[in-house]
Amino acid sequence: xxxxxxxxxxxxxxxxxxxxxxxxxxxxxxxxxxxxxxxxxxxxxxxxxxxxxxxxxxxxxxxxxxxxxxxxxxxxxxxxxxxxxxxxxxxxxxxxxxxxxxxxxxxxxxxxxxxxxxxxxxxxxxxxxxxxxxxxxxxxxxxxxxxxxxxxxxxxxxxxxxxxxxxxxxxxxxxxxxxxxxxxxxxxxxxxxxxxxxxxxxxxxxxxxxxxxxxxxxxxxxxxxxxxxxxxxxxxxxxxxxxxxxxxxxxxxxxxxxxxxxxxxxxxxxxxxxxxxxxxxxxxxxxxxxxxxxxxxxxxxxxxxxxxxxxxxxxxxxxxxxxxxxxxxxxxxxxxxxxxxxxxxxxxxxxxxx
Amino acid sequence: xxxxxxxxxxxxxxxxxxxxxxxxxxxxxxxxxxxxxxxxxxxxxxxxxxxxxxxxxxxxxxxxxxxxxxxxxxxxxxxxxxxxxxxxxxxxxxxxxxxxxxxxxxxxxxxxxxxxxxxxxxxxxxxxxxxxxxxxxxxxxxxxxxxxxxxxxxxxxxxxxxxxxxxxxxxxxxxxxxxxxxxxxxxxxxxxxxxxxxxxxxxxxxxxxxxxxxxxxxxxxxxxxxxxxxxxxxxxxxxxxxxxxxxxxxxxxxxxxxxxxxxxxxxxxxxxxxxx
Amino acid sequence: xxxxxxxxxxxxxxxxxxxxxxxxxxxxxxxxxxxxxxxxxxxxxxxxxxxxxxxxxxxxxxxxxxxxxxxxxxxxxxxxxxxxxxxxxxxxxxxxxxxxxxxxxxxxxxxxxxxxxxxxxxxxxxxxxxxxxxxxxxxxxxxxxxxxxxxxxxxxxxxxxxxxxxxxxxxxxxxxxxxxxxxxxxxxxxxxxxxxxxxxxxxxxxxxxxxxxxxxxxxxxxxxxxxxxxxxxxxxxxxxxxxxxxxxxxxxxxxxxxxxxxxxxxxxxxxxxxxxxxxxx
Numbered sequence: 001x002x003x004x005x006x007x008x009x010x011x012x013x014x015x016x017x018x019x020x021x022x023x024x025x026x027x028x029x030x031x032x033x034x035x036x037x038x039x040x041x042x043x044x045x046x047x048x049x050x051x052x053x054x055x056x057x058x059x060x061x062x063x064x065x066x067x068x069x070x071x072x073x074x075x076x077x078x079x080x081x082x083x084x085x086x087x088x089x090x091x092x093x094x095x096x097x098x099x100x101x102x103x104x105x106x107x108x109x110x111x112x113x114x115x116x117x118x119x120x121x122x123x124x125x126x127x128x129x130x131x132x133x134x135x136x137x138x139x140x141x142x143x144x145x146x147x148x149x150x151x152x153x154x155x156x157x158x159x160x161x162x163x164x165x166x167x168x169x170x171x172x173x174x175x176x177x178x179x180x181x182x183x184x185x186x187x188x189x190x191x192x193x194x195x196x197x198x199x200x201x202x203x204x205x206x207x208x209x210x211x212x213x214x215x216x217x218x219x220x221x222x223x224x225x226x227x228x229x230x231x232x233x234x235x236x237x238x239x240x241x242x243x244x245x246x247x248x249x250x251x252x253x254x255x256x257x258x259x260x261x262x263x264x265x266x267x268x269x270x271x272x273x274x275x276x277x278x279x280x281x282x283x284x285x286x287x288x289x290x291x292x293x294x295x296x297x298x299x300x301x302x303x304x305x306x307x308x309x310x311x312x313x314x315x316x317x318x319x320x321x322x323x324x325x326x327x328x329x330x331x332x333x334x335x336x337x338x339x340x341x342x343x344x345x346x347x348x349x350x351x352x353x354x
Numbered sequence: 355x356x357x358x359x360x361x362x363x364x365x366x367x368x369x370x371x372x373x374x375x376x377x378x379x380x381x382x383x384x385x386x387x388x389x390x391x392x393x394x395x396x397x398x399x400x401x402x403x404x405x406x407x408x409x410x411x412x413x414x415x416x417x418x419x420x421x422x423x424x425x426x427x428x429x430x431x432x433x434x435x436x437x438x439x440x441x442x443x444x445x446x447x448x449x450x451x452x453x454x455x456x457x458x459x460x461x462x463x464x465x466x467x468x469x470x471x472x473x474x475x476x477x478x479x480x481x482x483x484x485x486x487x488x489x490x491x492x493x494x495x496x497x498x499x500x501x502x503x504x505x506x507x508x509x510x511x512x513x514x515x516x517x518x519x520x521x522x523x524x525x526x527x528x529x530x531x532x533x534x535x536x537x538x539x540x541x542x543x544x545x546x547x548x549x550x551x552x553x554x555x556x557x558x559x560x561x562x563x564x565x566x567x568x569x570x571x572x573x574x575x576x577x578x579x580x581x582x583x584x585x586x587x588x589x590x591x592x593x594x595x596x597x598x599x600x601x602x603x604x605x606x607x608x609x610x611x612x613x614x615x616x617x618x619x620x621x622x623x624x625x626x627x628x629x630x
Numbered sequence: 631x632x633x634x635x636x637x638x639x640x641x642x643x644x645x646x647x648x649x650x651x652x653x654x655x656x657x658x659x660x661x662x663x664x665x666x667x668x669x670x671x672x673x674x675x676x677x678x679x680x681x682x683x684x685x686x687x688x689x690x691x692x693x694x695x696x697x698x699x700x701x702x703x704x705x706x707x708x709x710x711x712x713x714x715x716x717x718x719x720x721x722x723x724x725x726x727x728x729x730x731x732x733x734x735x736x737x738x739x740x741x742x743x744x745x746x747x748x749x750x751x752x753x754x755x756x757x758x759x760x761x762x763x764x765x766x767x768x769x770x771x772x773x774x775x776x777x778x779x780x781x782x783x784x785x786x787x788x789x790x791x792x793x794x795x796x797x798x799x800x801x802x803x804x805x806x807x808x809x810x811x812x813x814x815x816x817x818x819x820x821x822x823x824x825x826x827x828x829x830x831x832x833x834x835x836x837x838x839x840x841x842x843x844x845x846x847x848x849x850x851x852x853x854x855x856x857x858x859x860x861x862x863x864x865x866x867x868x869x870x871x872x873x874x875x876x877x878x879x880x881x882x883x884x885x886x887x888x889x890x891x892x893x894x895x896x897x898x899x900x901x902x903x904x905x906x907x908x909x910x911x
Contacts, residue, residue, distance in 0.1 A: 049525060050525075051521050051524075051525070070524070071521070071524050071525050072524050072525070072527055072528070072529070074525075076525055077525070078521070078522065078525040080518050080521070080522060082518065084518035084519050084521065084522040085519075085522075086519055086522075086523075086536075086537055086540075087519075087541060088540040088541060097523070097526055097528070097536070098526035098527055098528075101523070101526065101527055101528040101529070101532045101536070102527060149522075149526065150525075150526075152526075153526055153527055
C-alpha cells in the first residue's frame with residue numbers, strides 16, 4: 001500500500017505541529033520519520049493512522065482519499081511508543097484482541113484465532129510468554145508483543161511511534177536489526193518515528209527528515225547523510241563544525257578570507273555557512289596540500305575507538321576533530337601546540353539572512 | 355532516641371484516643387443502645403411493619419438512584435476524561451454543585467419545583483400526579499445529592515489511564531462499545547465499584563434532603579433514616595437504635611468493601627508499574 | 631472544520647451528561663434563583679430577622695470551630711497513620727472514613743445519646759461542669775465527627791509523598807525537631823491542610839442530620855441555619871425558607887470562594903494537568 005500525505009497542516013492551540021506537509025511512502029518500503037522533539041513527526045504518524053485529524057490536507061492510501069475514514073477502518077497496525085498493551089489481558093489475549101472484536105460474520109473460529117495468535121507469538125519470539133500479563137514482561141518483550149498485536153489484524157500499513165525509544169541501549173540495537181529482518185520477510189509498507197539518526201540510517205530504506213513541521217529532505221540513508229539538502233539536515237545527522245565564510249569568484253573562503261576551500265562553491269557570491277564533519281578534518285604537523293589552516297590544540301577526549309580533539313583556529317573559531325587512536329598516538333598531540341588542519345569534504349550553504 | 359520514642363508513643367496515643375472518642379465509641383454505642391433491652395426487643399423493633407416499609411422504601415430508592423447515577427458517572431467520565439473540549443471545567447463544577455449545597459436546601463429545591471405553589475405544582479395537581487411527599491420526590495432528591503459520586507471516582511482514574519489503550523483498541527478495529535467494555539471498564543472496575551458503593555451508602559443514608567420532600571407519612575414515605583428520627587423523637591431509643599444499627603451495618607459493609615477495593619486496586623497498581 | 635475525534639462516543643456521552651446534569655441539578659438549582667427573584671422586599675427582609683441572623687452566626691461559627699479542630703486533629707491522625715506504623719493501623723485507617731459512610735441521622739442520635747447528661751460521655755463531662763449536648767459545643771462535636779475524614783484524606787497522601795530526606799537534611803543542618811516541623815514540614819502541608827479545612831468547613835455549614843439531635847434547637851441559641859429553613863418549610867412558609875436559603879447560600883459561597891482564593895497558587899500548581907500531545911523527547 002502506497003501512502004501519500006498532501007499538504008497536511010495540524011495545530012494544537014497556538015502550536016503548529018505540521019505546516020503544509022507532503023510526502024510519499026512507497027509501497028513495501030520501510031521509512032523513517034526523523035526529527036528532533038517538537039518537529040511534528042509523531043503528529044504526522046498519528047495523522048496517517050487516523051488518530052489525529054488534520055486541520056487541512058489529505059491522506060491517501062493507494063491514491064484513495066482516506067482523510068475522513070476513522071482509524072478503525074484504515075487497516076493500519078499502530079505500535080505505540082509505550083506499547084499501550086491492555087494491562088488486564090494476557091499476552092495471548094492482547095494479540096487476539098483485533099481478531100475477537102471483528103463483526104461476527106468476519107470473525108475467525110476460535111481454533112483459527114488460537115492458531116494465528118500462536119504463530120504470531122512464535123514469529124516475534126515470545127510464544128513462551130503467552131499466558132503472562134504485560135506487567136510481567138521486559139521492555140523488549142512488550143515491544144514484540146505490541147508488534148504481534150498490530151500484525152494480527154493483517155494491516156496494509158504498519159506505523160511505529162518511537163519503537164525503540166524506551167528500551168536500553170543493548171536491547172535497542174538488537175531489536176532494530178530484528179525489525180529490519182522482519183520487514184525484509186513481510187514487506188508491509190511501514191513508517192516509524194525516531195529522533196535517533198543512527199536508528200533511522202541503519203534501519204530505514206528511506207529517511208524523511210522533519211523540522212518544525214516541514215520536510216527538510218527525503219532520501220535514502222546515504223543520500224541524506226552524504227548530500228544533506230539543508231544546514232539543518234547536515235547538523236542533525238551527526239556532529240559537525242561550522243565556519244563562517246564568504247563566496248567569491250567561485251571559491252569559498254574562510255578565516256577572514258585567508259583560507260580557500262577545495263571543491264566547487266555555489267555560483268552566487270555572498271556570505272556562506274561552511275560545514276565540515278569532525279572525522280573529515282585531518283590533523284597534520286606540517287602544511288599539506290593547498291587547503292589548510294592553523295589551529296591550537298585544546299583538550300583531548302578519548303571516546304571509544306576515536307579521540308576527539310578540540311582546537312581553536314587562528315582566527316578564533318573552535319573546531320572539533322575526530323582522529324583514530326593510532327593517528328592521535330603517532331601525532332603525539334599536546335595541549336597548546338600548533339597544528340595544521342586539512343578539510344577533506346566540506347558542505348557550503350549560503351548564509352541565511354545576509 | 356528515647357525522647358523520639360516518647361514523642362511517638364504520645365502522638366500515637368493522642369490520635370488513637372481522639373479517634374476512639376469520636377469514631378469508635380459512637381459506632382459501638384449504636385449497637386450497644388440497640389441491644390440494651392436484649393435481642394428480643396431488637397428483633398421486635400425490626401419486625402415492626404413500619405420499619406419493614408422503611409427498609410423497602412430505602413432499598414427501592416437506592417435501586418433507582420444508584421443505577422441512574424452510575425450510568426451518568428460513566429457517561430460523564432468518558433466525555434470528561436477521554437476528550438478535550440471547551441467548558442470542561444464548568445461541567446465539572448456543575449457536577450460538584452450538589453456537594454456544596456446543604457441537604458436541606460437540596461430538598462427545598464424540589465419543594466419549589468413540585469410544591470403546591472411551585473413551578474410544576476399546579477400542573478401536576480391538576481393531572482392528579484403526586485410527586486412531592488411521595489416516592490418520586492424522594493428519588494429525585496436522592497438523585498440530586500448523589501450525582502457526583504461515581505463520576506468523581508472515575509474521572510481522575512480514567513484521566514490517569516490516558517487514551518493510548520483505547521486508541522490501540524480502535525486501530526485494531528474495535529467499535530466504541532467494544533472499546534468501553536473490553537478495555538476501559540476492566541481498567542477502572544475497582545474505582546467504579548468504589549464509586550457505586552459510596553453512592554449507594556449516601557443514597558440509603560440521605561437524611562436532610564429526603565426529610566424535606568418526604569412528608570413523613572409513616573409506613574409510606576419514611577425511609578430508614580427518617581424512621582430512625584421519628585422513633586428517636588418519640589422516645590423509643592431501643593427501636594430507633596435498632597433501625598439505626600441496620601444503617602450502621604451498611605456503613606461497616608461500605609468501609610469493608612472500600613478497604614477491599616483499595617487493596618485490590620493497589621495490587622493492580624503495583625503489578626502494572628513498569629520495571630525500571 | 632470541526633476537529634474529528636479519534637475515540638467514538640464523544641457527542642453521545644457529552645450530550646447525555648449535559649442533559650442529565652441539566653435535569654437533575656441545574657433545573658432545580660435555577661428554580662431557587664427564579665423563586666428568589668419573585669420574592670417581595672418584605673419576604674426577603676425576613677431573612678435578616680434576628681432569629682435568622684443568629685442562625686447564620688451559629689452555623690458559621692460552629693462550622694469554623696469544628697473545621698479548625700479537625701485541621702489539628704486531622705493532621706495528627708494523618709501523621710500517626712503515615713509515619714508511625716502500629717498494629718491495627720489498617721483497621722484504624724479504614725475507620726477514618728466512617729463519617730462518610732454512616733448516615734448522618736445515625737451519627738446524630740448516637741452523639742446526642744453519648745453526650746447528653748446521662749450519656750456515657752456526657753455524664754463524665756457534666757461531673758467536670760461541662761455541658762455539651764444542647765449547647766453550641768454539641769454542634770461543634772457533631773460537625774467535628776462529620777468533617778474529620780476531609781482533613782485526614784487530603785493531608786494523608788501529601789504526607790505519604792513527602793520525602794523524609796528533607797527532614798533529615800534539616801536535622802543535619804542543625805534544626806531542632808520543632809524547627810523542622812514548622813519550617814520544613816508545615817509549609818509543604820499547608821495547601822492540603824487548607825483544602826481539607828475548606829472541605830470540612832463547607833460540609834459543616836450545610837450539615838443537618840447529625841446536628842439537630844444534639845443541638846437542642848433553641849431559637850437564637852442553638853438553632854442552625856439549615857434547621858431554620860426546615861422549620862419555615864414545616865410552617866408552609868416557602869417564601870421565608872427560600873429567602874433564608876438564598877442568603878445562607880450566598881454567604882457560604884462567598885466565604886468558600888474567599889478560601890479558594892486563599893488556597894490560590896499552591897492548589898492550582900498541585901492539580902494534575904494534562905498536556906497537549908506532542909512528540910516525545
